[in-house]
Amino acid sequence: MRVLAAMSGGVDSAVAAARAVDAGHDVVGVHLALASNPASLRNGARGCCTLEDARDARRAADLLGIPFYVWDLAERFRADVVEDFVAEYAAGRTPNPCLRCNERVKxxxxxxxxxxxGFDAVCTGHYARVVDAGDGRRELHRAADPAKDQSYVLGVLTAEQLQRALFPLGDTLKGDVREEAGRRGLAVAGKPDSHDVCFIADGDTAGFLRRSLGAAPGAIVDADGTVLGRHEGAYAYTVGQRRGLGLGRPASDGRPRYVLDVSPVERRVTVGPADALDVRAVLGVRPRWCGPPLGGEFHGSAQLRAHGEPVPARARRTAADTLVVDLLRPVRGVAPGQAVVLYDGTRVVGSATVDRVVRASSDVAEAGRH
Amino acid sequence: MSVPRTYLDHAATTPMRAEVLEVVTARMRVLGNASSLHASGRAARRVVEESREALAAALGARPSEVVFTSGGTEADNLAVKGLYRARQAADPRRRRVLASAVEHHAVLDPVKWLADAEEAQVEWLPVDPYGRVDVAALRASLAADPGSVALVTVMWANNEVGTVQPLSDVVSAAHEHGVPVHSDAVQAVGQLPVDFAASGLDAMTVSGHKVGGPLGVGALVVRREVELVPLLHGGGQERDVRSGTLDTPAIAGLSAAVVASQEEQPESGQRLAALRDDLVAAVLGAVPDAVLNGDPSGDLRRRLPGNAHFSFPGCEGDSLLLLLDARGIECSTGSACSAGVAQPSHVLVAMGAGPELARASLRFSLGHTSTVADVEALARAIGPVVERARLAGVVNTRKVSA
Structure with missing residues (x-):
């Protein structure tokens, strides 16, 4: 096969490309330049598009003896990932930019x-497995390394996209990948993993949103509407957040308070006790199916965060092609905008974007704000 | 994967000539610092000075006018900054730098740097749609306030689209006002007749590796009476303008390469022009809507004989490069950048091309090792490659549905 290996400059994509070469594929390495403003973004040590990363990717490609190019996808990334990220926060939702990047860019x-x-497949260093289901179909499964499993952020891939996806690291533990990189003489063997949001180099998401959206001060209130404090912008808060609320007085019952709801339009952040965060069902929109679309009622598990615990779940599609997912064990702190990914054992069935949540303490579905 | 390689990127660098390789490697085996006074030093000094004399003779200059540098970029920096600072020191009113908008980055960036760091006032001279500098604009700029101009810098021939600049007009316009002129002749040597004395230039940049010489060596040919403030201070080599232990093997190689290419030029210029005309015809035959950028005439007085530069509407230059590379054909999308991210070329933008067409461009450049077989290989590949790149171009501009 002719394989295009996306090489970020990190250890995972370098070993993935090496394995594709070993498998006998005709491999070409490509580094995706995603930063719109290279001067500022590439200075950060934590971003994934620094000049140093491009060089690391190039050196890995040199070692593998494969052609290497840099593709400038900054414009696409800005429009499809960064602007979406900002717009989602502005609407009071909590997006996952990695998932968006896989869906719309990679x-x-x-x-x-x-x-x-003329390439047959794209190879990445994601930790997930693509399994041949016979009859030509391919299934997406969780990685062998539960700590690194990235099937959640790939849950947006369609069957058609999976046909052309190659994840050579899915059956390997992260520690073994590093060791293999060292054995192969790849200089990135000891390079730290990237964390956080790649386009926010300093890791300060709230600051990034403040710069993008401007200050929008408002009140922090409890469920009764009593004003407990002030904030500089509701978008800097995430449902389930406990730290950084800056509320002077403790709650009357002494229990810690969490963000229950974020309403950027009303500039209101609502806080309350942990048990008010429990969600027993979500309504998802824009479903994506990694295999055949859901037919009747689905029984399996659902995951609501990249590193969240899967919980037993029941799901069904509605006539309007939304997805109703009943969580058989309540999940704490689910925010609209997150993805709900359905699993049948280790197999990813599909995903949807959470539009509304149903709290365990309520009978009414809460709408995400559009 | 071993595909036979077809090298069509001589404007980037050229294969080293066999006789140059001999000269360089032979000298590398020999001890000697050309500044030392003992026998080894004298032997090295002799090689340096003989190289200087031969280089000067080949370029129509006097030996004392040759300042060896680490390459074209250093020579350009030395000319631009050195001239500006010396002229400014002599008369503080001289703050204006007049430069063509299509200069190589080795000139463009020092000029911009002078503007940012040393309060130079830069005027970018416009070019016509072929990339040829507007001499009337230069004359008007000079005449507006001749006493405030520090220098004029206009390249001999453009590295991207191959357009030869009207240098004698530029020189006479500047000299009417006593303003010195520098020219980057890196692409011209070996392709066009180059004679420093006849050109009237005050300073001229040449490079080794573009003419079959070694990398990392070049020279600024600069008239004796022209004052330059040095960039590199130290041991006082090269008439105190450029310090640093002389790289005897590289200097010997540079000289041998320039001599050989100047000797061959009358014949090779014609040969390359004919080969290039075949290449242009083959590309336009296979891709009828390809656009030839730069001067369409094959005349050596207007275009570098080894240069062919096209835009392929609907394609991304880097898609074309990838596909051609996979078929063993090596060319360039224009100026390479350290990050490898393609920016629309400032040359094409100055010529009035839109960013779309600028990104869709490829440069093929011929040199001393180019053959008919190279052109035939490109002729076979370019049609299917453009067809494929167009598919990718269309895909890439398609908006992904949410």
């Missing part, structure tokens, strides 16, 4: 271009 813009240029 396995859309990059994959489409690769296929047009």
């Amino acid at each position: 396995f859309a813009a990059v994959l489409d271009r690769a296929v047009a240029l």
